[in-house]
Amino acid sequence: MKMVGAQVATARVANGMTQRAFAEALHVDEETVASIEQGRRVLMPNVAEKMDRALGLPGILTVAANRLPEVDTIPAWAEEYMEREAEALALSWYNTLTVPGLLQTENYARAVLSCHVPFIGLAKIELQTAHRIQRQKILTRPVPPTLSFIISETALRDRIGGDAVYYEQLRHLHTCADFPTISLQVLPLGITAHAGLAGPFTLLETPEFQHLAYAETQRGSFLVRDPNEVSILSQKYAMLRSQALNFAETKDLLDRLLGES
Numbered sequence: 001m002k003m004v005g006a007q008v009a010t011a012r013v014a015n016g017m018t019q020r021a022f023a024e025a026l027h028v029d030e031e032t033v034a035s036i037e038q039g040r041r042v043l044m045p046n047v048a049e050k051m052d053r054a055l056g057l058p059g060i061l062t063v064a065a066n067r068l069p070e071v072d073t074i075p076a077w078a079e080e081y082m083e084r085e086a087e088a089l090a091l092s093w094y095n096t097l098t099v100p101g102l103l104q105t106e107n108y109a110r111a112v113l114s115c116h117v118p119f120i121g122l123a124k125i126e127l128q129t130a131h132r133i134q135r136q137k138i139l140t141r142p143v144p145p146t147l148s149f150i151i152s153e154t155a156l157r158d159r160i161g162g163d164a165v166y167y168e169q170l171r172h173l174h175t176c177a178d179f180p181t182i183s184l185q186v187l188p189l190g191i192t193a194h195a196g197l198a199g200p201f202t203l204l205e206t207p208e209f210q211h212l213a214y215a216e217t218q219r220g221s222f223l224v225r226d227p228n229e230v231s232i233l234s235q236k237y238a239m240l241r242s243q244a245l246n247f248a249e250t251k252d253l254l255d256r257l258l259g260e261s
Contacts, residue, residue: 002039009037090146092203108169111161185244195239
């Protein structure tokens with residue numbers, strides 16, 4: 001990261017640009033440029049492409065960003081996904097053990113983050129909870145993205161955070177199910193065929209109509225750009241939609257769960 005940052009700074013200075021002018025050309029904050037040049041922030045591939053164009057470089061920084069060692073690129077991918085999510089045209093989520101982050105209540109999000117082992121501390125939990133709720137602003141954009149969610153019934157049965165948090169989250173899901181831009185389906189327990197046994201994932205369409213996928217593991221995350229791999233996950237998602245309860249059946253299940261309170 002420090003080496004790549006030094007390359008960015010050297011190229012910028014050679015072009016006679018200040019950090020402020022460079023940041024304006026990239027449409028990013030000046031602090032972002034400073035952090036990258038000092039090796040405190042990972043240079044993401046999409047930002048590297050902009051830098052190459054602004055500096056007249058033949059893809060040098062883009063190559064560097066894409067060839068960073070895995071220990072550096074995992075947080076870069078996560079950060080890039082968050083940026084892509086905020087501007088996405090469409091998002092499709094498949095979740096197995098928790099309610100998707102975009103549909104979580106603040107109390108449920110806090111309870112989920114509190115389950116982290118080892119314990120990350122109250123200050124970090126509050127910071128991450130606030131960030132998760134902030135991401136939900138895309139639901140109220142003037143033109144919201146088209147959103148599809150498939151949630152395993154397991155996530156609706158576990159009472160993370162206790163009964164009060166649990167029922168508040170169920171009520172919120174019931175409300176979200178009526179949003180015109182949201183498709184909510186539950187994958188029921190006891191099914192005899194399951195296209196998502198390999199774990200949760202998200203599909204995303206960018207404003208440039210590029211199709212990406214994103215997945216998280218116990219110790220990291222990765223953004224999938226390869227069209228063949230994205231196609232495979234899209235096929236899995238299509239099959240999961242056919243195996244899940246339809247919209248009306250999902251609402252009925254939520255009604256039954258809420259009726260148990």
